[in-house]
Amino acid sequence: MKAKNISGESIDQIKQRFAEATSDGFAPTLAILFCSISQDRAALRDFFKSRDIALVGATSAGEIINDEVLEQSAVILLLDIKKEHFALFFEESSDTLSLAEKLSKFSKATFQNPSVIVISSGLTIDAENIINGFHSFDPSIPLFGGLAADDLTMTSTYVFTNEKESSNGLIGLVIDGDKINIKGLATSGWDNIGIEKTITKSEGNVVYTIDDEPAVDVFVNYFQFTESVDNKAEIIATNFAQYPLQMKKDNGNTVLRAPLMVDIDSRALIFAGGIPQGSKVKFSVQPGFDLIEKTADKISLLKPTIPEADALIMFSCKARHMALGPLTGDEAGMIQAIWDKPLIGFFTYGEIGATENSTCDFHNETCSMVILKEIDA
Amino acid sequence: MALKKVQKTIDVAEFKYNRTLIDKAAITNVLNASLKEMEIQKRQIEEAKNELDKQKKIADKQASLNRVRAEIASMRTSKDLELITPLIWKELQFLGIPFVRCGVFIMDNVEKQIHTFLSTPDGRAITAFHIPFDTPIMAEIIENWRKRTVYISHWDETKFSALADSLLENGSISTRDHYLKNIPKEGLFLHYLPFVQGMLYVGNVEQFSEEYMQVVHMVGEAFSTAFARYEDFKKLELAKLEVEKTLNELKEAQQQLIQSEKMASLGELTAGIAHEIQNPLNFVINFSDLANELVDELKAEKFLPKAERDEVVETEILEGIAKNLVKINHHGKRADSIVKGMLQHSRVSGGEKEETNINLLLDEYLRLSYHGLRAKDKSFNAEFFTELDPSLPSIHVTKQDLGRVFLNLINNAFYAVNERKKGSRTENYLPQIKITSKNLGDHIAISIRDNGNGIPSEIKDKIFQPFFTTKPTGQGTGLGLSLSYDIVKAHGGKLEVESSPGSTTFTINLKT
Numbered sequence: 079m080k081a082k083n084i085s086g087e088s089i090d091q092i093k094q095r096f097a098e099a100t101s102d103g104f105a106p107t108l109a110i111l112f113c114s115i116s117q118d119r120a121a122l123r124d125f126f127k128s129r130d131i132a133l134v135g136a137t138s139a140g141e142i143i144n145d146e147v148l149e150q151s152a153v154i155l156l157l158d159i160k161k162e163h164f165a166l167f168f169e170e171s172s173d174t175l176s177l178a179e180k181l182s183k184f185s186k187a188t189f190q191n192p193s194v195i196v197i198s199s200g201l202t203i204d205a206e207n208i209i210n211g212f213h214s215f216d217p218s219i220p221l222f223g224g225l226a227a228d229d230l231t232m233t234s235t236y237v238f239t240n241e242k243e244s245s246n247g248l249i250g251l252v253i254d255g256d257k258i259n260i261k262g263l264a265t266s267g268w269d270n271i272g273i274e275k276t277i278t279k280s281e282g283n284v285v286y287t288i289d290d291e292p293a294v295d296v297f298v299n300y301f302q303f304t305e306s307v308d309n310k311a312e313i314i315a316t317n318f319a320q321y322p323l324q325m326k327k328d329n330g331n332t333v334l335r336a337p338l339m340v341d342i343d344s345r346a347l348i349f350a351g352g353i354p355q356g357s358k359v360k361f362s363v364q365p366g367f368d369l370i371e372k373t374a375d376k377i378s379l380l381k382p383t384i385p386e387a388d389a390l391i392m393f394s395c396k397a398r399h400m401a402l403g404p405l406t407g408d409e410a411g412m413i414q415a416i417w418d419k420p421l422i423g424f425f426t427y428g429e430i431g432a433t434e435n436s437t438c439d440f441h442n443e444t445c446s447m448v449i450l451k452e453i454d455a
Numbered sequence: 456m457a458l459k460k461v462q463k464t465i466d467v468a469e470f471k472y473n474r475t476l477i478d479k480a481a482i483t484n485v486l487n488a489s490l491k492e493m494e495i496q497k498r499q500i501e502e503a504k505n506e507l508d509k510q511k512k513i514a515d516k517q518a519s520l521n522r523v524r525a526e527i528a529s530m531r532t533s534k535d536l537e538l539i540t541p542l543i544w545k546e547l548q549f550l551g552i553p554f555v556r557c558g559v560f561i562m563d564n565v566e567k568q569i570h571t572f573l574s575t576p577d578g579r580a581i582t583a584f585h586i587p588f589d590t591p592i593m594a595e596i597i598e599n600w601r602k603r604t605v606y607i608s609h610w611d612e613t614k615f616s617a618l619a620d621s622l623l624e625n626g627s628i629s630t631r632d633h634y635l636k637n638i639p640k641e642g643l644f645l646h647y648l649p650f651v652q653g654m655l656y657v658g659n660v661e662q663f664s665e666e667y668m669q670v671v672h673m674v675g676e677a678f679s680t681a682f683a684r685y686e687d688f689k690k691l692e693l694a695k696l697e698v699e700k701t702l703n704e705l706k707e708a709q710q711q712l713i714q715s716e717k718m719a720s721l722g723e724l725t726a727g728i729a730h731e732i733q734n735p736l737n738f739v740i741n742f743s744d745l746a747n748e749l750v751d752e753l754k755a756e757k758f759l760p761k762a763e764r765d766e767v768v769e770t771e772i773l774e775g776i777a778k779n780l781v782k783i784n785h786h787g788k789r790a791d792s793i794v795k796g797m798l799q800h801s802r803v804s805g806g807e808k809e810e811t812n813i814n815l816l817l818d819e820y821l822r823l824s825y826h827g828l829r830a831k832d833k834s835f836n837a838e839f840f841t842e843l844d845p846s847l848p849s850i851h852v853t854k855q856d857l858g859r860v861f862l863n864l865i866n867n868a869f870y871a872v873n874e875r876k877k878g879s880r881t882e883n884y885l886p887q888i889k890i891t892s893k894n895l896g897d898h899i900a901i902s903i904r905d906n907g908n909g910i911p912s913e914i915k916d917k918i919f920q921p922f923f924t925t926k927p928t929g930q931g932t933g934l935g936l937s938l939s940y941d942i943v944k945a946h947g948g949k950l951e952v953e954s955s956p957g958s959t960t961f962t963i964n965l966k967t
Contacts, residue, residue, distance in 0.1 A: 271482065271485050271486070271489075272485045272486065272488070272489035273489045273492055273493055299488060300484060300485050300488045301481050301484050301485065302480070302484040321481065321485075361485055363478065363481060363482050363485065364474070364478055364481075367471055401474070403466075403467075403470035403471075403474065404463065404466045404467045404470050405467065405470070
């Protein structure tokens with residue numbers, strides 16, 4: 079399977095780069111596209127539709143191509159994967175749980191050994207339900223992916239195909255595991271700090287009180303934020319999101335939960351994933367600058383299981399981008415160098431994948447890598 | 456290109472610098488906030504611990520007081536009181552009171568004595584000793600006890616020494632050292648805390664603070680409550696002894712009464728017995744007279760010339776004598792059995808059970824009763840009938856006990872008809888009693904019916920009670936029916952009465 083990656087800041091630039099990429103006779107059948115909400119998605123969809131190329135698209139908060147980090151752009155992974163080796167699932171609903179269960183059933187109905195890359199839109203969904211719903215049907219199906227983003231405007235996130243787009247939907251790229259080898263790993267690096275606290279009131283992913291104090295006040299007091307949080311989505315995302323709560327789940331997985339939005343009336347925080355009432359949590363602080371080497375080392379653990387690759391996809395948390403700044407590109411570059419194949423990715427509002435010592439789960443502040451390799455006939 | 460690289464290096468350095476500043480601030484803030492919270496938590500834990508300590512102290516105090524109460528309340532004898540001193544010692548120690556020795560003075564207003572319980576220096580009890588109220592050394596203590604005021608005095612070695620001498624003298628201690636050991640040079644403050652029955656005393660090198668005094672006061676109060684219970688218990692014990700004594704006396708008197716009732720009924724029998732014995736005696740006398748005459752005849756015959764003697768006549772005379780002797784023997788035995796029966800009747804305890812023909816027993820006692828009453832009162836007369844079931848089986852009973860019951864009931868029946876007769880001379884009244892026995896298969900029924908005045912319904916319930924009698928003083932003990940009832944019950948039977956004016960029937964049911 080041949081793969082090429084291209085990027086562009088406008089539809090015209092993309093068209094031009096696409097032409098260059100296909101000038102050697104390369105005929106992609108599938109495009110995986112991550113773009114800023116400022117990009118003309120309708121034009122992009124039309125472009126791929128007109129060329130009969132299946133499209134898996136999601137909006138982002140920064141785009142990654144090989145060792146480069148872009149903004150306000152689009153990155154595209156073009157694959158000449160056989161059409162019978164993949165299938166697309168795309169449905170809209172606010173009932174994330176049953177949506178994910180449907181996806182799980184769809185994938186199993188399509189292939190005997192499916193692997194699924196899932197991307198969901200929806201700013202306030204409890205993304206943990208993607209895992210719960212998917213696993214409720216079959217927990218053995220490999221699952222990777224992330225949540226679409228919107229350049230930290232906290233207005234709306236989208237997923238799309240050639241046919242349609244949705245701010246309230248789930249897109250699943252179902253791959254035939256018998257034809258395409260697909261491996262993934264998520265790593266974090268955030269360390270917990272301070273004393274253990276208790277979530278005293280929460281519903282799904284909305285946390286009202288921590289140790290009986292309004293959740294917003296707890297964050298403000300702990301981190302001495304001086305700027306007002308009222309209705310300033312970016313302040314929340316840039317400040318709070320970098321200090322996620324670390325929580326040990328009942329299934330034994332330790333996950334990070336980043337606050338994404340504030341409900342000013344109730345002084346509650348809306349997190350990227352569910353935090354059950356009664357959970358014991360600790361604050362986390364950003365990792366050191368050596369994180370990028372550590373991440374690359376971790377990802378390289380996959381190498382023996384998939385020595386060669388056709389393409390790499392990275393779902394990296396927006397908070398990592400903010401924490402690592404210009405080093406983020408270096409990180410992507412080091413990971414890309416492990417297999418030395420085209421890499422695209424984007425900065426997400428949440429990642430899905432298994433960490434080194436746990437089962438597949440929903441995470442924040444991680445880098446979730448997916449490696450694809452067509453199995454030789 | 457090189458410029459771009461340099462620019463990136465600068466960017467990275469700048470970013471790292473800025474982020475480090477932000478991180479440092481954030482980490483500092485979190486750690487400071489955590490620290491603050493941990494300090495608050497620590498303080499809360501300390502406060503909780505202090506509160507717990509306080510509660511534990513209160514609980515300890517309560518437990519100690521409860522122990523004092525329980526221990527004293529379990530004391531029963533004066534000997535137990537010796538344990539007071541070790542108990543107080545132990546509890547004062549438990550409550551954390553600093554002290555060198557302790558004791559209790561119980562004021563005995565009756566004996567005008569102080570019962571003293573003191574500790575040795577190692578907490579053991581000195582044998583309780585008793586000091587008269589007017590002992591000079593005790594004047595202040597008595598005075599303050601009467602006013603119920605706390606009294607604190609300071610004793611130096613000399614005072615302790617003097618007390619040791621008197622303790623030695625009355626034998627409460629064996630050596631002076633036994634008491635004087637560990638008395639500090641500067642002497643002791645003796646704190647006396649009054650309670651209702653006396654004073655609790657605690658000696659210490661330093662005078663007690665208000666807090667200590669309160670604790671000791673509580674111990675005194677607990678002691679007082681418990682001691683009051685001890686005293687009540689002693690009083691109760693005494694009262695119980697008194698009651699037991701009275702009860703025993705009463706039981707003895709009752710026993711005597713029962714015996715006298717037996718003797719009384721024996722007295723009633725005497726006349727009847729005399730009559731019964733008179734009969735066989737008459738026979739004995741008559742037959743022996745007859746025998747004598749026959750002997751005389753035989754002698755006369757013997758002196759006749761041989762030819763005139765008639766052997767047939769001689770043989771007839773001899774046979775006549777023999778017959779008379781048999782009769783004499785028979786009636787002698789009868790008299791003997793009557794006397795034996797009388798002796799049995801007067802025996803204190805019931806005899807052995809034996810197979811008894813109830814009809815015969817009834818007949819015997821009916822006659823004894825009738826002749827007895829007739830002998831006492833010549834004017835007495837009454838008709839009596841028997842309707843005795845010949846199929847009545849012999850039953851296993853104590854003969855003289857059941858005989859006593861029959862006698863009692865028959866005597867009562869005769870008494871009743873006689874009373875009615877005396878009360879109505881003009882009336883054409885025929886006193887009658889009827890004795891019936893019936894075989895009812897698994898039991899027999901014996902009834903004694905009279906046509907006397909009947910038993911008034913208001914006393915019917917009482918007639919089986921001991922000492923209840925309607926007879927004039929001196930004529931009845933009131934035990935007759937009560938004993939009868941008990942005897943029948945002891946045989947597993949029932950004694951019942953039915954009465955209406957003009958008819959009273961006592962019925963005895965006995966299992967066969």
